[in-house]
Amino acid sequence: EYILPCNKSDPEINACVKRAFNHLRPYLQTGERQENLSTLSITFLSTLSITFLSTLYITFLSTLYITFLSTLYITFLSTLSITFLSTPEPLLIHSTSSFVLKGLSLTPFQTNCFTERLWKRQGSNPGPLNRNNDHRGIPEIDVPPIEPMNIPRMAMENGNGAVRIRAVFSNMTAHGASNYTVLSLKTDLDDYRIDMGLEIPRIEALGKYDVSGNILLFPVRSRGEFTAIFQDVTAVAKLHGKEVTMDDKKYMKVEKLLVDFTLGNIINKLLPWRINKKSNHRNCSPCHSIINKLLPWRINKKREAMNQFLNQNANEIIKEMKPAAAHSIGRHFKEFLNTAFLKIPINVWLLDA
Structure with a gap:
């Protein structure tokens, strides 16, 4: 079901291995396809500016789905009251929405406050797997999604x-x-070499960062x-493997994975102000979460200017950091690939090996 086996002697071995990698794609997902998630957006809230507002009451009578909410600007806001009524599904913010209060960015919506269960739109086709499906990765061999x-x-x-x-990213x-889609592939399976070119339309990431050094x-x-x-x-990935024997069975172990990549477009936001996440999540409500975070803040002008500089020059910084980033990404995916290759004997995916 998961593996499309190939023959080393097949003259079309490269095309066969390429099909095998692309065949694995739906099994490494957890349900909703990425393109379905990105289309769920509230476009009419592109920018909302509220000035000298004494009280704002917002009532949602049904479930609110937000994937990407553009910046909401609020100035001199004294009271914000939000009520959620009869929501059959918990509010889900798939990607962090940025709220700017007097020039200060903070993220009142965090997925740890809400159920991280993905929803299923009526009439949508989530692909071969859905969120309620028990398939997560390849459970038979403990390969995670x-x-x-x-x-x-x-x-x-x-x-x-x-x-x-020096940059350290954590909780990413x-x-x-x-x-992903494997666009090109070249193999030398006698030496366990696999070179492939991949394409990924969109990657969304969030986490914590710690950057220090000199620009x-x-x-x-x-x-x-x-x-x-x-x-x-x-991306271009070059896999160097070797044959190992465990329990009288032969496996391929990834010894080295070299990665190079190119980014078409980058949309980034650094949010330097820490948010206190200590709360009773059993009684966590979006209203309380927002109000607790719309408290007076002491803005550090120097820190604000520094992060503005990092945001504005992120593309150039990423280009300079690309070799180091490629090394870290290659090391991470090397471990991921070994969780699979060291569980699948070579003669399962390469029949005449």
Whole structure:
């Protein structure tokens, strides 16, 4: 069901392995396809500006679905009251929405406050799997799904050039990687070499960051939360493996995975102000969550300027950091691939090996 086996002697071996990788894609997802998620947006709330507002009452009579809500600007807001009535499904914010209060960015909606269960739109086709399906990854061999991709910690450092930065990203969650398509593939299975070109339309990521170092001659220090959208991602992955024997069965172990990538478009936001997440989640309500976070804030002007600089120059910084990022990504996916290859004997996916 999961594996399309190939023959090493097949003259079309490259095309066969390419089909096998693309065949795995739906089984590495957890339900809703990425393109369905990204289309659920409230476009009429592109920008809402409220000035000198004493009291704002908002009542939602049915379920509110928000995937991407553009910036909401509120100035001199004294009272915000939001009531949710008869919601058959919990409110779900798939991607963090940014609220700006007097120039201060904060994220009142967090998925840890709400059920992370994805919804199913009426009339939508979620693909071969859905959220209620028990298939998560490949359970028979304990291969986890790619969606969502949880990365506890990723560190990268660039010590050369104009951008000398050490960046540590933690508690990262990314969506969209399972929507890959293998465009090209070349193999040398005698030496367990697989080179492939991939395309991913969109990757959404959020997490925490800690950046320190120097850009040009200016010292940089920033930490907080980030959200990022990477569009039109193309990548080249070069896999170097070797044969290992366990329990009298032969497996392929990934020894090295080299990754290079190109980003078509980047939408990012650094949110440097920490949010106190200590709350009683059993009684957590969106209304209380928002009001608790719309409290007076002491804005550190220097810190604000630094993060504005990082946001405005993120593309250039990412280009400088790309070699370090590619190394970290390759190391992460090497571990992921080994969870699969070290569970599947070679003669299962390569019949004449």
